[in-house]
Amino acid sequence: MAMDIIKVEHIYKQYQLGQVGTGTLVHDLNRWWHKLRGKQNPYEVITELNDRSVSGERNEYVWALNDISFTVRQGEVLGIIGRNGAGKSSLLKILSKVTAPTKGSITLHGRVASLLEVGTGFHPELTGKENIYLNGAILGMTKKEISGKFDEIVAFSGVEKYIDTPVKRYSSGMYVRLAFAVAAHLEPEILIVDEVLAVGDVEFQKKCIGKMKDVAGAGRTVLFVSHNMEAVKNLCSRALLLEHGSIVSVGSPTQVIETYLNSRNKNDWGRSYEEQEAPGNEFTRLKSIELKPIREDGKSIITVKSSLEINISVWNYVEDLVANFSLHLYAATGECVFNVITQLPPPTIGVGLHHARCVIPKELLNTGVFYVSFMLVQDTAKPLFNFEEVLTFEVEEERENTNWHGKYPGFVRPNIDFKIIP
Numbered sequence: 001m002a003m004d005i006i007k008v009e010h011i012y013k014q015y016q017l018g019q020v021g022t023g024t025l026v027h028d029l030n031r032w033w034h035k036l037r038g039k040q041n042p043y044e045v046i047t048e049l050n051d052r053s054v055s056g057e058r059n060e061y062v063w064a065l066n067d068i069s070f071t072v073r074q075g076e077v078l079g080i081i082g083r084n085g086a087g088k089s090s091l092l093k094i095l096s097k098v099t100a101p102t103k104g105s106i107t108l109h110g111r112v113a114s115l116l117e118v119g120t121g122f123h124p125e126l127t128g129k130e131n132i133y134l135n136g137a138i139l140g141m142t143k144k145e146i147s148g149k150f151d152e153i154v155a156f157s158g159v160e161k162y163i164d165t166p167v168k169r170y171s172s173g174m175y176v177r178l179a180f181a182v183a184a185h186l187e188p189e190i191l192i193v194d195e196v197l198a199v200g201d202v203e204f205q206k207k208c209i210g211k212m213k214d215v216a217g218a219g220r221t222v223l224f225v226s227h228n229m230e231a232v233k234n235l236c237s238r239a240l241l242l243e244h245g246s247i248v249s250v251g252s253p254t255q256v257i258e259t260y261l262n263s264r265n266k267n268d269w270g271r272s273y274e275e276q277e278a279p280g281n282e283f284t285r286l287k288s289i290e291l292k293p294i295r296e297d298g299k300s301i302i303t304v305k306s307s308l309e310i311n312i313s314v315w316n317y318v319e320d321l322v323a324n325f326s327l328h329l330y331a332a333t334g335e336c337v338f339n340v341i342t343q344l345p346p347p348t349i350g351v352g353l354h355h356a357r358c359v360i361p362k363e364l365l366n367t368g369v370f371y372v373s374f375m376l377v378q379d380t381a382k383p384l385f386n387f388e389e390v391l392t393f394e395v396e397e398e399r400e401n402t403n404w405h406g407k408y409p410g411f412v413r414p415n416i417d418f419k420i421i422p
Contacts, residue, residue: 003109005190005221006072006095011104013065013090013245064090066245068104074189077212077222079236079253081229081260087245088225092116092192095223110189111139115179124168128159128178131167135182149185156207157181177204184211191215194225209235228407229257230397261301261396269393275315283384284376287313287353289391291372294359303398304367304413308360310391314376316354322379323349325356330389332369337411346380363415366408369394 065087072078082088093099095106096114113135122131132153136146154160157178159170167175183191193212212235216222226232232239232253239256241249249259270290278285293300294307302308312325324346329337342356372391375383397407 003074004071004107005074005109006223007107008068008070008095009105009107011065011068011091011094011101011106012063013087013094013099014063014102064245065094065101068245068247070240070247070250072221072223074109074221075216075219076238077216077224077236079232079239079256080223080225080242081227081232081239081256082242086242088242089116089194090245091242092194092223092225095190096192108190112190112192113139113183113186113188114192114194115176115183116192116194122167122175122179125166127166128154128157128163128170131178132182136186139186139188141186146186149187153178153181153185156185156211158204173204180208180211184208184215188220190221190223192223228397229261230399233257258299258301261303262299269391271390278315279385279387279390280315281385283316283318285315285317286387286390287315289313289372289374289387291391291393294362301396302393303396304365305362305398306395307362308365308393310358310360310372312356312358312374314354314356315352316349316376317351318378318384319351321349322346323354324377324380325374326377326383327358327372327374329360330371330373331411332371335411337365337370341377341380344380364412365395366411366413367395367397368411 068087068091080088080091090099092114093116094101095108096112096116098114098116123134126134129150132150133143133146136143136149154163157174157180159174159178162170162174167178170178180193183193191212209231212222212224216237224232224235236253238251239249239253240247241256241260249256269292270288272288272290273279273286275285275287278287280286288311290311292309292311293302294309295301295305310327316323324342324344326339326341328339331337340358370393371389373386373388374390375386377383
């Protein structure tokens with residue numbers, strides 16, 4: 001029976017907002033004095049945000065991790081998922097011993113190799129070759145052991161031509177390829193990988209996936225963090241979902257991913273207003289806007305295979321308004337993905353509450369975060385009011401029959417008839 005190779009018990013991680021390190025010298029002395037007297041750290045009251053310290057001064061402590069406990073067995077591939085800010089990076093840094101937990105304990109059996117971000121563990125002034133030996137030495141390997149793996153590492157990374165060049169001159173893709181090759185080939189008992197599939201070309205991603213499977217098959221343990229749900233589903237034997245620094249679900253990848261998708265951004269899928277407080281002006285005000293995913297399986301999740309129904313209700317205060325709605329969909333980076341308008345010729349509407357409905361077909365949008373703005377327009381030419389950023393949603397991945405686990409380029413990914421003719 002496989003042993004527990006990682007045991008995490010009641011881990012908390014606290015940060016002081018706006019501070020580097022543990023805070024002021026006064027705080028450090030206060031911690032030391034309480035510890036000397038056998039008292040609890042005065043800044044460790046377990047809340048999301050401590051508004052006041054014991055001295056009555058205002059300070060802001062945020063708990064990035066809040067009572068995290070789990071175990072990982074030898075040879076297991078554990079996927080860790082969650083929204084940005086959920087605590088994934090804080091957890092990996094603690095497991096990698098980059099930082100220490102504020103409270104709690106971690107037991108690790110064996111050497112840990114981590115790839116947390118581009119350039120982790122690399123010295124920019126050293127060459128690729130020198131960094132391979134440096135990382136191996138950090139892992140406790142002898143020069144002979146590293147030399148035995150050297151050719152394999154270089155071949156896997158694909159940077160043979162630049163192995164004697166300082167890594168500060170590497171592109172981000174070259175950095176990650178070499179860093180992953182080093183982490184995976186120097187035979188650590190525990191391999192921690194954070195979003196390695198987000199960088200690199202198709203062939204490199206295929207090699208990464210294959211190598212992680214080989215590592216797990218050899219009885220070593222992998223912790224894999226990714227926003228790519230299909231990669232987690234295909235690679236991992238178990239998954240863990242973090243939310244606001246706490247574990248909300250642990251189990252099979254399919255079950256945990258469904259829990260994650262069902263919780264995504266639902267607070268941003270709609271809003272409703274009382275007339276007196278609604279955004280707008282003397283011509284129009286917003287009553288409500290709501291987004292609803294439409295799927296054959298009935299699931300309330302937004303993926304590339306979900307149609308999206310947007311329902312808008314506004315009060316119109318203009319008599320006999322020749323009206324149309326103009327809806328803009330924007331990517332998170334601010335670029336307009338498309339603009340659509342209601343029917344032409346535009347209908348004439350009276351004073352009162354009116355509704356519009358827009359359906360974005362499935363297999364049109366790519367993965368990513370999008371937001372909606374719209375205008376009520378008079379005579380197709382005069383905007384009466386621009387309702388800006390009234391709806392936000394995120395499209396998740398859902399794909400089958402492919403070895404590609406990276407993000408497709410672009411804001412749209414339409415299902416266009418494109419075939420190889422024998």
